[in-house]
Amino acid sequence: MAEAHQAVAFQFTVSPDGIDLQLCHEALRQIYLSGLHSWKKRFIRFKNGVMTGVYPGSPGGFMVVVVSYMSYNQYRRLDPSMGLIAKLGQHMPISRYMSTDSQRIVGGVLVGTGLWVTIIMIMRNVLKSLLSWHGWMHARHGSVSWSTRLWLILVKVFSGRKPMLYSFQNSLPRLPVPTIKDTCRRYLESVRPLMEDERYERMEGLTKDFEKNLGPRLQWYLKLKSWWASNYVSDWWEEYIYLRGRGPIMVNSNYYAMDFLYVFPTSIQAARAGNAIHAIMLYRRKLDRAQVQPIYLLANKVPLCSAQWERMFNTNRVPGVETDVLQHVNDSKHIAVYHKGRFFKVWMFYDGRLLLPREIEQQMERILADSSEPLPGEEKLAALTAGDRTPWAKARETYFGRGKNKNSLDAIEKAAFFVTLDDTEQRFEEDNPVKSLDSYAKSLLHGKCYDRWFDKSFNLIVFKNGTMGLNAEHSWADAPIIGHLWEHVLSMDPLKLGYTEEGHCCGEPHPNLPGPQRLSWDVPAECQEVIQSSLTVARNLADDVDSHIFPFIDFGKGLIKKCRTSPDAFIQIALQLAHYRDKKKFCLTYEASMTRLFREGRTETVRSCTLETCAFVRAMIGDETREECLSLLKLAAEKHQNMYRLAMTGEGIDRHLFCLYVVSKYLGEDSPFLKEVLSDPWRLSTSQTPLQQVELFDLVRHPEYVSSGGGFGPVADDGYGVSYIIVGENLINFHISSKHSSPETDSHRFGANIRQAMLDILDLFQLEKKTK
Incomplete structure (x- = not known):
């Protein structure tokens, strides 16, 4: 290998005649260029900070507002400072150094700047209010109501022009804190299909006791944090879920x-x-x-x-x-x-x-x-x-x-x-x-x-x-x-x-x-x-990982859309059917959803194993007719979509319960309800990898340029991790992981069950007969 180039800025030798200094011009040139590059980056960061700080305003808007304001006052012969400069002159000797015209110009600039900042704050707060409305998420896929269209126009008007990456940060709403009552109700609903009657009644009692006694006290502290912090979840999530973990981060x-x-x-x-x-x-x-x-x-x-x-x-x-x-x-x-x-x-x-x-x-x-x-x-x-x-x-x-x-x-x-x-x-x-x-x-x-x-x-x-x-x-x-x-x-x-x-x-x-x-x-x-x-x-950890990746090429979102079903709901229900066939039981299921509609939002959990999904799976395993299965499938898909909307709009279950648990630990309070909730393992952990920049890939002309997506390790020792990416109209890539040490799991067997479940659900719609 060629050794690293030793560039020295200067060399010197001591002789009887004194010090002989020799400068290396190439090294000095590189130092100069490095410094120039560094200062350019500092200037760009400063400029971007200014542009983001005043968004949706802009320097051009500042000039328009100030010049227009001063022109109007000049035309009307009005004092643009509304007497402000004169009042300041009573306390400061500004009149000695400024003529009347200069005072008028300075006053116009000051008041125009204040007007410009006021306009920015109004636009920013109006935009924040607009972005706090999520009614558009409840519209039927492919249709946009008049109220949503009007809302979109207002969002566009107040969003400014040419936004940069961080331009909207100050205009995004804060993540809301759900009520204790709603979270407890949704939690009981999510675990009902997973518990026998006796255990469910016990859990119902713990939930009601928490909702009545300790819960409101913890909620008060959480509300206080939500008013003070940019996001009441993200910092605790980063610290306690990730950074405080003492086990290996590889695989886990x-x-x-x-x-x-x-x-x-x-x-x-x-x-x-x-x-x-x-x-x-x-x-x-x-x-x-x-x-x-x-x-x-x-x-x-x-x-x-x-x-x-x-x-x-x-x-x-x-x-x-x-x-x-x-x-x-x-x-x-x-x-x-x-x-x-x-x-x-x-x-x-x-x-x-x-x-x-x-x-x-x-x-x-x-x-x-x-x-x-x-x-x-x-x-x-x-x-x-x-x-x-x-x-x-x-x-x-x-x-x-x-x-x-x-x-x-x-x-x-x-x-x-x-x-x-x-x-x-x-x-x-x-x-x-x-x-x-x-x-x-x-x-x-x-x-x-x-x-x-x-x-x-x-x-x-x-x-x-x-x-x-x-x-x-x-x-x-x-x-x-x-x-x-x-x-x-x-x-x-x-x-x-x-x-x-x-x-x-x-x-x-x-x-x-x-x-x-x-x-x-x-x-x-x-x-x-x-x-x-x-x-x-x-x-030992790596050798235990059982990975299986397979491209599902039988059909993709193109056919799923013809079924008038959300592709994500379709796949999640297929995973439930596949899991039941694989293990002969249902399990607590984690599907990652994002909360980035809110400032500093990260993720929320969609509990995909619902009463409606379980009813559909039992119908598919049993002797119910195609029409009955199809009706139950539609109910399960609607339920899943509604839960996904709730998760995205800050009405999820798990992040709220997690933060309540953190508060309880800070207060030194022991909650049997929260302890049991957070100890339940996610035996099926799922995530969709979204393709975000569709315009970068022309999959019609170049269908070969498809990504394989990505995946992660198993979350539970006896469970599965499933990641999937919907690529184009005809391909879905699945990434499955589990542990060899578990006698209950087999990634390849589960992959075969997923494929069959996808085909069986599609067969319910009989698209071939409809086409004929």
């Missing part, structure tokens, strides 16, 4: 995203890494400039919260003895790369600009060509991030707090993101689809347990044959946020950046580009024992 928390299913742009590992890294850095540049467009619902009119984008890059989860913390730096000009047991620091800028794809490929080639051996303890060092958190925290404090270890760890933790040049090959193989996809998913989820830095906000993994994927840490954001980045990368890579006929990145290598910097470690034997212990824990 981190999730993955896959490459294209059928397209392989190049088989050259360094080239694929070059294009992908460049595309990611371009996205970061857009993010720094707030040029990423806000995400909308309903005809691109209803904005969602963008707060989770803030920590996408330059972020690392730092372990602690009792709780972890998220460390975020404002800027990072390098990435960290792992290959065959060695860590490298690779600068992403040279000559004051971002490296081009071919130049990044050049750097990756240098790393791949490096034949040096890992230092003692270096190869499996990242296993510390895969094991339990407390041993990692203690080892970090003991062995990585000073010297070369601290410098090398800083290079990783403060990198923009982490890259693994994997030495295995992963890919969807048509002649062996099941085994190839299962292996691919497990590699992205946990790899070898020591070749991913699981604490980084995300890892880009590029395999030896050019396939790639992501592994993302969960505490800083939810899957749709990293999914937005990944869609950008997949759309840029083969179509916009492209490759040469030989499979290399377009462009030429740089003749003078300094090489990657090999990170140096001094890992003592005691630390190596901790690494090995963490690796053992991680391997």
Whole structure:
């Protein structure tokens, strides 16, 4: 490998004639360009902060208001300050330094500015009130009422022009706190199909006692927090659900995203890494400039919260003895790369600009060509991030707090993101689809347990044959946020950046580009024992994961829409039918829904196992007629849609109960009701990966450019984790996970049950007969 270029700003030698000072002009030039780049970023951040702070106003609007106001007063010969300047003159000697005309101009500017700020605040609060109305969600799919149309026009009028990513943050409403009565009623309704009569009566008694006695007291504190904090859930959710967990985050928390299913742009590992890294850095540049467009619902009119984008890059989860913390730096000009047991620091800028794809490929080639051996303890060092958190925290404090270890760890933790040049090959193989996809998913989820830095906000993994994927840490954001980045990368890579006929990145290598910097470690034997212990824990966890990924190609949302049924409701009901056939029982089911209609909103739970869904499943298992099953299916789908709406609009069950539980712990109160509620395991945990930027992929002309989506590990020891992505009109990809150690689960068996359930439900509609 080419060694790192040693650029020294100056050198000096001492001689009998004095000191001979020699300046290195190239090094000084790089220092100048680096400083220029830094100041540009500061200016852009300042400008964006101003633009976001005054939105939906703008500097142009300020000029219009002030000039119009002053022109009107000049025409009417009025004092624009309404006597304000004169009153100030009684206390301050401004009249000595300002003429009457100057006073009139200053007064006009001051009062015009006040008028402009008033208009902004009125528009912002009107918009907040408009966005607090969610009646549009109850409209039948495909129809828009006149009231909703009028509401959309008003939202458009008060939303301003050319919003940036964070423009709507101050206009989003706060997440409301549901009433204790409503939450308790919905909770009892959700567990009724899962409990025998005796247990349900007991739970009903606990619920009523909580609703009458302790609940109102806890609710008062929660209301107080909702008035004071931007979001009464998100900070506690991040801390107690993610950062305070002491078990491994690998498999249990981190999730993955896959490459294209059928397209392989190049088989050259360094080239694929070059294009992908460049595309990611371009996205970061857009993010720094707030040029990423806000995400909308309903005809691109209803904005969602963008707060989770803030920590996408330059972020690392730092372990602690009792709780972890998220460390975020404002800027990072390098990435960290792992290959065959060695860590490298690779600068992403040279000559004051971002490296081009071919130049990044050049750097990756240098790393791949490096034949040096890992230092003692270096190869499996990242296993510390895969094991339990407390041993990692203690080892970090003991062995990585000073010297070369601290410098090398800083290079990783403060990198923009982490890259693994994997030495295995992963890919969807048509002649062996099941085994190839299962292996691919497990590699992205946990790899070898020591070749991913699981604490980084995300890892880009590029395999030896050019396939790639992501592994993302969960505490800083939810899957749709990293999914937005990944869609950008997949759309840029083969179509916009492209490759040469030989499979290399377009462009030429740089003749003078300094090489990657090999990170140096001094890992003592005691630390190596901790690494090995963490690796053992991680391997036991990874080996137990039973992953199964299958593309469901029999039909997609195109046919489901012809059934006049929500695709998500259709799939969720199919999962319930499949689970009952798989385990011969119903279970508490988690479906992730977002609450980003509110400021700093994250997720809420839709409890998909309802009385209506259970009635439909029993009808399908029993001898009921097709018409009876179809009628029950429609009731179940309507119920599911209504629960999804409630979750999205802040009327869910689980986040409210979770926060009440946190308050009870702060008060030192023991609640049997809350304790039992939060101890129930989610034996079926599900999530849909949404395709957010449909315009980036022309699946009609290029149906092969479909993403495989992503997945996560099992939540319960005896349960299933199911992620699915609806791609285009004719494809649904399922990602299923469970544990080999459970005698009750089998991911491949469950996958077969899902496929059959989907086909059986579609058969109820008899679309073929209707077509004929």
